[in-house]
Amino acid sequence: MRRWSRSAVVVTAMVATGALLASCGAGGEREEAPAEGSTVGITEDTVTIGGHFPLTGVAAAGYSEIPTGHKAYYDYVNANGGVHGRNIEFVVRDDAYNPTNTSQVTNELVLDDEIFAMVSGLGTPTHGAVVDFLNDEKVPDLFVSSGSLQWGDKPKERPFTFGWQPDYEIEGKILGDYVKKNMPDAKVGLFLQDDDFGRDAEKGVRRFLDDQIVDVQRYTSGNTDVAPQIAALQASGADLVLGFTTPSYTALSQLVALRLRYQPKWFYSNVGSDPALVGSLLAQFSEGAVKGGAQLLDGVMTTEYIPGTDAPEDPWMRLWQKVWDAHGDGEELTNYRVYGMSQAYTFVQALQAAGPNPTREGIVEAVERAGGDFEGPALAPFRFSSDSHMGVSGMQLVELKGGVGEELTPVLVSDIGDAPIDEDDSAASDSPPENGIPDQETVE
Amino acid sequence: MATETSTETSAGQERPAHRRRRGGRLGAFLFATPLRRHLVLAVLAMVAVSVALESTDAFRNGQLAAMAYFGIAAGGLTVLVGLNGQISLGHGAFMAIGAYTAALMLRGENPLPLAVVLVAAAAVALAAGALVGVAAARLHGPYLAGATLALAVAVPGIPLHFSGVLGGEQGLTVRVPAVPDWFADAVFFVTGQDPGRSRYLGYVGWFCLVVTFVLLANLARGRVGRTWRAVRDNEVAAELAGIDLGRARVLAFVVSATCAGLAGGLLALSARIAAPSGFTLSLSLLLLSAIVLGGLGSLPGALVGAALLTFLPQLATTLGQDLGLSDVRAAELAPLAYGLVTMLVVLFAPSGIAGWVRRRRTSPSSSPVPSGRHET
Known part of the structure; x- marks a missing residue:
C-alpha cells in the first residue's frame, strides 16, 4: 500500500506540474479562423x-x-x-x-x-x-x-x-397522375413503409388519387410478417396496389399475395423493384418453393430514372x-x-x-x-x-416483363409541392462522352 | 566543494526516509477508508482523462466518449450480473429509454441544461428498472434471461408504434448543446485550445463515468454490496441472515438500469440520434459479452470491456484495409476479431481480462510485493 500511495503522489505531482506548464503557455487572445475556403482532403495529386x-x-x-x-x-x-x-x-x-x-x-x-x-x-x-x-x-x-x-x-x-x-414525393405524383388518367376506375390500395419513404410517396400519390384510394396499409421495417396488411388490402377490394417498399418487402408482399391468391395489378417503387434482387429474395424466403422469381414480377409496374x-x-x-x-x-x-x-x-x-x-x-x-x-x-x-x-427531377413508368422494363410513359419531370408534371426527354438522349469521362467546365 | 557535496549527499540520504514518512502519513490519511480511496482514485482518473482527451484529436475524443457510455452501461451490468447473480439480456432497452428521454428533452429552442437532461435520462430508466426489477426478482436463470430478452426486443418497437412523438424508424435527431462558455474558457485557459464538441462530450462522458464508478464501488464495498454477494452465493443462507432477497434483487436491478439510462443519454448525445435500429438485441448482447470479457463483477473489467467494444472493431477494420482486403471483407473482420478475442479470453482467462491481470499480480512467482516488504 505504501509503495502504491507514494507512486500515486508522484503521478499527481507530475500531472499537476504538466497542467501548470500548459497553463503558462496559453491564456492569450483566440485567433479567428481564416475566411478562405477549406481544402481539407485535397493534396497536389x-x-x-x-x-x-x-x-x-x-x-x-x-x-x-x-x-x-x-x-x-x-x-x-x-x-x-x-x-x-x-x-x-x-x-x-x-x-x-x-x-x-x-x-x-x-x-x-x-x-x-x-x-x-x-x-x-x-x-x-x-x-x-x-x-x-x-x-x-x-x-x-x-x-x-x-x-x-x-x-x-x-x-x-x-x-x-x-x-x-x-425523391419519393415526385415518384408518387408521377404515378398518381398516370393512374388517374389511365386507370380511372381502379380501386387503389397503398402498401407503405412507415417512414419518410412511405409518407413522402403517399403525399405525392394523394394529390391525384385521393378519392380512388380504398385502403392504406403500412409496415415497419424489421417486422417480417406482412400477412395482415396484404389480407386487409385484399378484403378492401383493391385491384391496384401501389407499393413503396424495399426489396425484401417487395418479395414478402408477393409471397403473401401468392398464398392468399390475391392478384391485383401491382406497382412497386424503383427502390424495391430490382427484378434480379427481388427474384433471388423470393427464392430465398420461400426456401426454393418459388422459382424463376424475376418472371414472377411480370406485369408489375415500376419507375426508372437511370439505365439499368x-x-x-x-x-x-x-x-x-x-x-x-x-x-x-x-x-x-x-x-x-x-x-x-x-x-x-x-x-x-x-x-x-x-x-x-x-x-x-x-x-x-x-x-x-x-x-x-x-x-x-x-x-x-x-x-x-x-x-x-x-x-x-423525373422518371418514366415501365412495366416489367421477363426482368426488362417496357416503357409505359415518356420521361415525366416534376418537382415537390404543386409543380406540374411535364414530358421532358431532353436529358434522356444524353450520351456518354467518347472517353467515358465527363468534361465539365469550371464554374467561374 | 567537497563539503558541499558531502552535505548534499547527507541531505540526500536523509530526505527519502523523511519523505517516506510523510508520504506514508498522507497515504494513510487518503487511503484510510474505501470512500477516501475511491475519491482519490476518481480525482486521479479525472486528471488522467483530461490529459488523454487533450492529447488526442477530435476523432479519438469521440471514441473516448463512446467508451465512456459503454463503460457506464457495462459497469451497471457487471454489478447486476457479477455481484448479484442476476442476468439481463435487456440492458439495451434501458439505454434506449435513457436515449429517448434525453432526445425528447433536447428538442426545442431552449433545452434544459445538459446535467438536468442526463439526470432525467437516468431517472426515467430508474423508474423503468424498478418496474422490471420487481418482476425480475421473482424469476431465475433462463426465465429471467427470457423476460429481459423480451424487453430488449419489445422496447425498440415502442417508437415505431408512437411514431408521431418518437419519430418512428428514423428516430429523433439530437442537437448537441453548445459548449458552455465557462467550460470553454476553463479549457482554453489551461490548454490554449477551444474544446470542440466531441472533446466536450468526452469530458461530460468521463465525468459521468467516474461519478458512477465511485458510487458503484462504494455500494459494492459496503453493506449493500455484501447483501448482494450473499444473495448471489447462497439464497438460503442469505435469508437466514435476515436479508430480504426480493429487496436486494430489485435494488441491484434498479441501480443497474439507472446506469444504463445514463449511458443511453450519453449515447444519444454522442451519436446525435436516438433511433430503434441503434438499440437492437445485439447491443444488449454486446454489453453482456463486454463484461464477460473484462471480468464479471469487476469495474475495471467493465472498462476494459468497453474499450474492446469501442476500439477493436475500428482497429480490425483499419488493419484489414491496410492489408489490402476489400471494404466488405475488412468490415467483416470486425465481428470476426471480436469473436476471436472472446474465444481466447474464455479459453485462457476464464475470469476475464481484469481477473487474469489480478491473478498475475497476486501470484507469488511474478509478484514484486514480497521483496518490497523485505526492504521496508
Whole structure:
C-alpha cells in the first residue's frame, strides 16, 4: 500500500506540474479562423472522399455493392489522369445500417481520414444522424443515397447537403397522375413503409388519387410478417396496389399475395423493384418453393430514372460494362453497381466544375450553379440551384416483363409541392462522352 | 566543494526516509477508508482523462466518449450480473429509454441544461428498472434471461408504434448543446485550445463515468454490496441472515438500469440520434459479452470491456484495409476479431481480462510485493 500511495503522489505531482506548464503557455487572445475556403482532403495529386454504407448486417444485400460501383468508376477516372491531375480516393466505412455506428464512422471519416466531402452516404435514418454534423463542420454532403425530401428541400438550413435520386414525393405524383388518367376506375390500395419513404410517396400519390384510394396499409421495417396488411388490402377490394417498399418487402408482399391468391395489378417503387434482387429474395424466403422469381414480377409496374442492366445496349450501360470489366472486382455487374457508378459520374462532374483549386465551399457553389445542367446517365435533369438541392427531377413508368422494363410513359419531370408534371426527354438522349469521362467546365 | 557535496549527499540520504514518512502519513490519511480511496482514485482518473482527451484529436475524443457510455452501461451490468447473480439480456432497452428521454428533452429552442437532461435520462430508466426489477426478482436463470430478452426486443418497437412523438424508424435527431462558455474558457485557459464538441462530450462522458464508478464501488464495498454477494452465493443462507432477497434483487436491478439510462443519454448525445435500429438485441448482447470479457463483477473489467467494444472493431477494420482486403471483407473482420478475442479470453482467462491481470499480480512467482516488504 505504501509503495502504491507514494507512486500515486508522484503521478499527481507530475500531472499537476504538466497542467501548470500548459497553463503558462496559453491564456492569450483566440485567433479567428481564416475566411478562405477549406481544402481539407485535397493534396497536389489526390482528393479523398468517403461514404457510409451497410457492408454487413441485414441491409447489406444489394446496398453493399453500391460502393464497389463508385470505386470502379473512380479507378477508371484515375487511370485516365484523374480530375485536374488529382486521383480520387474513396474511403468506405461500414455502419451496418445502424445510426449509432453511422455517427462513429462519420466521425472517423471527417476527423481522422479527413475527407474532402461525404459522397453517397446511404440510408434515411442512418444519414439523418450525421447530416447536421456534416453541415456544422461544413463538409460537403453530396448525393445522399436516399430519396427523402430532407436532403434538398431546405438548402438554407443544410447548405452543404445535396440529394441525388428522384425523391419519393415526385415518384408518387408521377404515378398518381398516370393512374388517374389511365386507370380511372381502379380501386387503389397503398402498401407503405412507415417512414419518410412511405409518407413522402403517399403525399405525392394523394394529390391525384385521393378519392380512388380504398385502403392504406403500412409496415415497419424489421417486422417480417406482412400477412395482415396484404389480407386487409385484399378484403378492401383493391385491384391496384401501389407499393413503396424495399426489396425484401417487395418479395414478402408477393409471397403473401401468392398464398392468399390475391392478384391485383401491382406497382412497386424503383427502390424495391430490382427484378434480379427481388427474384433471388423470393427464392430465398420461400426456401426454393418459388422459382424463376424475376418472371414472377411480370406485369408489375415500376419507375426508372437511370439505365439499368435490363438495357445492355444503352450507351451508358456499355460504358458501365467497360468500366466494370476493367476495374470491377470480377463479380457480375448489378443495378446497385450501376447506381454507384452513375453517382460517381455526377461527383466527377461536380469536382470538375469546382475547378483546379477546389474548396469545400467552392464545390457546393459549383453544384448549385452548374448542377442543373450536368449531362449524365439520369433520364431527367437535376434540380440543383441555390433554392433547391433536390436530385433528379423525373422518371418514366415501365412495366416489367421477363426482368426488362417496357416503357409505359415518356420521361415525366416534376418537382415537390404543386409543380406540374411535364414530358421532358431532353436529358434522356444524353450520351456518354467518347472517353467515358465527363468534361465539365469550371464554374467561374 | 567537497563539503558541499558531502552535505548534499547527507541531505540526500536523509530526505527519502523523511519523505517516506510523510508520504506514508498522507497515504494513510487518503487511503484510510474505501470512500477516501475511491475519491482519490476518481480525482486521479479525472486528471488522467483530461490529459488523454487533450492529447488526442477530435476523432479519438469521440471514441473516448463512446467508451465512456459503454463503460457506464457495462459497469451497471457487471454489478447486476457479477455481484448479484442476476442476468439481463435487456440492458439495451434501458439505454434506449435513457436515449429517448434525453432526445425528447433536447428538442426545442431552449433545452434544459445538459446535467438536468442526463439526470432525467437516468431517472426515467430508474423508474423503468424498478418496474422490471420487481418482476425480475421473482424469476431465475433462463426465465429471467427470457423476460429481459423480451424487453430488449419489445422496447425498440415502442417508437415505431408512437411514431408521431418518437419519430418512428428514423428516430429523433439530437442537437448537441453548445459548449458552455465557462467550460470553454476553463479549457482554453489551461490548454490554449477551444474544446470542440466531441472533446466536450468526452469530458461530460468521463465525468459521468467516474461519478458512477465511485458510487458503484462504494455500494459494492459496503453493506449493500455484501447483501448482494450473499444473495448471489447462497439464497438460503442469505435469508437466514435476515436479508430480504426480493429487496436486494430489485435494488441491484434498479441501480443497474439507472446506469444504463445514463449511458443511453450519453449515447444519444454522442451519436446525435436516438433511433430503434441503434438499440437492437445485439447491443444488449454486446454489453453482456463486454463484461464477460473484462471480468464479471469487476469495474475495471467493465472498462476494459468497453474499450474492446469501442476500439477493436475500428482497429480490425483499419488493419484489414491496410492489408489490402476489400471494404466488405475488412468490415467483416470486425465481428470476426471480436469473436476471436472472446474465444481466447474464455479459453485462457476464464475470469476475464481484469481477473487474469489480478491473478498475475497476486501470484507469488511474478509478484514484486514480497521483496518490497523485505526492504521496508
